[in-house]
Amino acid sequence: MKQATNVECKQEAGVFAPVIDRNRCEGKEDCVQVCPYEVFEMRKLSAEDKTALPFFSRMKALAHRNWQAFAVRGEDCHACGLCVAACPEHAIKLQRVG
Numbered sequence: 001m002k003q004a005t006n007v008e009c010k011q012e013a014g015v016f017a018p019v020i021d022r023n024r025c026e027g028k029e030d031c032v033q034v035c036p037y038e039v040f041e042m043r044k045l046s047a048e049d050k051t052a053l054p055f056f057s058r059m060k061a062l063a064h065r066n067w068q069a070f071a072v073r074g075e076d077c078h079a080c081g082l083c084v085a086a087c088p089e090h091a092i093k094l095q096r097v098g
Contacts, residue, residue: 007036009078016094017074018083022049023057024091027067031083031092037076040069040083 010016018031018039031040045066050058061068069091071077083092 011079016079024089025068030086034082
């Protein structure tokens with residue numbers, strides 16, 4: 001796990017979790033690079049993920065090789081907001097859990 005040095009987190013883990021807008025994410029990996037808690041990973045959209053997208057978003061995803069960020073460890077999020085600030089597509093929001 002990356003060390004969260006010099007990061008001012010707003011919450012304990014599990015209070016907020018990142019939500020990724022599949023219609024916006026272009027898989028540029030900025031969130032993966034900045035997250036001190038390794039909440040994100042990059043992977044290909046599943047067939048189910050692609051089917052859930054509107055036509056234009058499917059074409060956009062295809063142009064980016066169906067490669068997107070996933071919050072695979074959302075429960076480890078400390079709401080520092082680095083991912084939100086780093087995402088060039090504004091595809092990430094922090095949402096209160098529960």
